[in-house]
Amino acid sequence: MTRMRTLLGAGAAALALTATGCSGGGDADGPVELTFWHGYTEADGDVLEEIVEEFNASHEDITIKTEVKTWAGIDDTLLTALSAQEGPDLVAMPSERLPVYASRGAFVPLDEFYEGDDAAANLVPGAVDMVEVEGEKYGVPAGFVPLAVYYDTALFAEAGVEEFPQTWEQWVEVAERLTVDENGDGTPERYGVVLPDHATVANGLWPTLFYGNGGDVVEDGRAVIDSPENAATLEFWRSAIEDGAISPTGVDGVGADELFGGGKAAMTVGGPWMASIAAENGIDYAIAPIPAGPEAQAASAIGISMATTVDTGDAEREAAQEFFSFFLDEANAVKWSLGSGWPPLRTDIPAEEVASNPVVASLTEMADLGRPLLPGVVNSVDVLTAVDELTQQALAGGDVDALLAQAQADIEAALE
């Protein structure tokens, strides 16, 4: 009998363990504790931690506990956490990932917050576009920065380039001058620029180039990728990369970071973290806006949004909104910008407030160029896959018109 009891005990213990795993939820009256998942791991993470600590110190009844994950890790664990009703109270994620979660009912609409908060009216409009799904706002921006060119100033000086190119033609010409193929084997030892053809930085390189020639990917919820403008853009860059060998082919965004960090490319298109990659590798760098295309000068923006999940009670929701107000107030907006290297999220912060950080200062100057990537598009996965398949095959020599028609059909199917 003893044995039987032990076995039953073990079974009960196992059940108890499972049960405790499922319990949770907050107490409406007592102090509120919020969990906050984010992926800021560098200097930006330290500043965010500081802001959270100050918030905790100034709010006796609210404690925010941060959990640092990688951005990809957040995407991989949020679904399982939500399905166990154990989702974090607050979560930060790449903005183009927000609509799919929001449309499936993972996040709480924040229209109330937008009506009541002073800062909300002054937020960068493009950043707010990225948290809006089917007419409702499901998030608060945590970052919004246009893609920019990060370049190696020493290599520029060595090649005698004095001014950063302003147009596509000049950009290609400078890239050709910076490309070095000493042994003449057709594979340069150093490339003038690195232009990934898939999984580009924040998926934004090719949308950026499309904008330059007056094209786009999705406009007002309709697929518009199959246009003569986009065909011309693809032809232009294919010939530049093929004839001038100014960029390696088949590279992705991470590979581009590595090539620039390793001194194997003189220019790269990226985000504020390129500054720390350059610094780590002892590269003297400068930041310049994406050169203008024939029709426009614009850049796809990298966006990060914060949202409140549905696994929160009323008290937690209120506390979360209080944190958003705190995070976006003037002092913290400046602090966050200076510490993270991202331009301020509020349009009413004067440029001189962030002048002390040269990276932020130059990115703030070009903030107007930033366009939100696929705002409100729920199935951004399939749209971005279609763009990747298009650019990869087009740069590999595929028939541009047929590829654009295919991409158009794929994106139309994704938007259905």
Next chain:
Amino acid sequence: MSASHPPVRRYRPPAPLGGRRHASGGLARRSAGAFAFLAPALIVIGLFVIWPMVSALRLSFTDASGFGREEWVGLENYVTVFTDPDILNAVVNTVQYTVLFTPAAVLAALGLALLLVNPHLPFRSFFRTALFVPFVISFAVAAFAWSYLIDPQVGLLNHWLGGLGIRMGNVLQDPTLAMPAVAFVAVWKLFGFYFVIFLAGLQDIPSSLYEAARVDGAGPWSRFRHVTLPLLSNTMAFVLVFAMIAALQAFDQIYVMTGGGPYGHTQTVVMEIYESGFRKLEVGFASALSYVLLAATLILSLVQFVFFGRREKDLSS
């Protein structure tokens, strides 16, 4: 004093093990005891295998995203599985991968097992261990290591081959080479396991059979063909089925090395399941696709077992 005979002992059979009480106990009582012993395993399997399977089956008939609201959609997900061109592409890729991976892994494992079963080979244990090591490494780690080795810009392998005047190019971005490359990494990673199984199978073959064959004048090929292969057929069936299941579930190294690219050329069924579930939050559809994959795997495994079972019957008759 008269001599007396020692008392004759009457034979008494030993008491049955476990006591008489149990032997005479009812069947119900005995199975209750058995269930009590099985309970811990049953609870774990029930909670972590059976229940998720049942729950996934239910989800496959809904438009669930894993949380929030969900609606019954009947067979819609299954219809999509069989009509979506992306899924068809993934199936074709998975078949391609299976055809590349399974024979290569099995032949490599069998070949090396035949070589290393020889007791006179020097450093035999060292080689055996060395060949098994890749199997112990995490698949993701192995995939990262290989991506760096064959990287066209910073890869060691490219650097060495470049010294010999051989240009490998950007293998993982080449639509014709990407699939062989990810299959190769899987062969490298997994063949050690099959190798050990073959080794055990080979050591089970009595050496007297080889001696008899040799006496009858059988050469090495004959001995392999008529002694080794027939007696290895059970092992072979096991290894083939396992290798095929591993191939149908290809995911880890593809996720790490190519992400399904270049333009969908290494997108396998499991990659498609992952993307539907975790990227598009279409958990209902991902569950349906998982069930179709499960059914396909079961059918293929059964076909193989039946085939090998019949061959064995032929041999023994």
